[in-house]
Amino acid sequence: MNNKFLIIYGLIILLVFGFLLSLNSKKPINPFDTSPISIPNGQPTPLPTTLPTTPPTQAPFQITKLTIIDTQIGTGTPAASGNAITVNYTGMFTDGKVFDTSLGKQPLQVQIGVGKVIAGWDQGILGMRVGGKRRLIIPPDLAYGETGVPNAILPNTSLVFDIELLDVRISPNE
Template sequence: MRRLAGLLVVPLLLLSTAACGNDTKGSDNASMTNGLPAITAGAKFGEKPTLAKGEGDPPKELKVNVVSEGDGPVTKEGDALQVNYLGQTWDSTTPFDNSFDRGEPFTLTLGAGQVIKGWDQGLKGQKVGSRVEIGIPPELGYGEQGSPPSIKGGATLVFVVDILKATTVPKAAEGTVVAQENKDLPKVGTNTDGKAPSLTVPKTDPPKELVSNYVIEGKGEAVKASDTLTVQYQGVLWKDGKKFDSSYDRGAPATFQLGGVIKGWSKGLEGKKVGSRVLLVVPPADGYGDQAQGPIPAKSTLVFTVDILAKQ
């Protein structure tokens, strides 16, 4: 998983009622712009920026400066965003992370809790094509625990973010229901209300090869190996039907690169249409093999339902 995911995804952050500001008042300090560190180089959208060190007291509430406004649609909660970013702490001139050097945008689902609250709040309501600078107080970032070694406890964070793309994510698969006639395979529900579909595993021996079947066939583009997908999914063990993971239980879709998951997913979802619900039966060789993985015992056959909601 890319480094930003390790830095930004912190599920235990405290709730906050901090407001989002967009101060247009100038600063007498040349190293500051509208209360946030100035961009000293690479100021244009798409360029890797350089930020000055923060001066004076950092903002106590979330602060958002629109550096340049795009002309695309306004982002909303639930959108799948593609962004480039650079982040550093208020009292530093050295970035702790950035996507520009990797040459690969970062993808997130806005408002899904996949990133720190300062990102979810600061990127909402911005136009695609915009560059924004966000000052994030500790309670909307990593709090007093920080994210060692790069981010100390109580740090105020400053990000420059280029919003490249926003995709509206539907709540569920939608398309043509496909008959499930093989009694030796799991049966999957066909509801389209955004709730987890039923999933019943037969009391038979599992298949030895990967199974990837449409339950609902969508009408979108075919998934490519290089795509980043936003999905709702659940996973159970074949041997007892016990659930080991579910994005439905977390209350938000998951976003990931198809090339960064187990073989059963990368092989089973490639070529499937966006908007579809897919049954995956993943034998150990295409899953976790001889290694146990948390609640998944070694040599387990895995069963997934996957709603392919969007791709980037």
């Protein structure tokens, strides 16, 4: 009985050992080998000679509503429609590429809620308090819409703005 088990175990070990040797018997790939290789089933597929000249008109996903994310809640005066505000901002595409910023320049002074900026700003800054920081994720219809901005922002592009509210004046003339 013991001899049968020894024979079976021996055969199993030989089979496993033979299998492992057959896996290792393939010629190793030399990364420095520059000899030609054969391509089965004909020639390689040629690469296109021209690249597309127009960028895609839409992101892989479409933002459909204004999203407001307060990253720091301010404690000062809240912005209301008709107020003159002073902000620092950074404008980005949804991939994070910056297209405009006031950082390192003069902060922007503008009247809010009266159509002097894109609708996403008019809606997204209302209620924000001085000292606050806010991220606005703006769909195309509240940004530059179907026209875009020539040589800067494609039509139907969603935008992201990081905004810091520095000052609010009740009337634009204050």
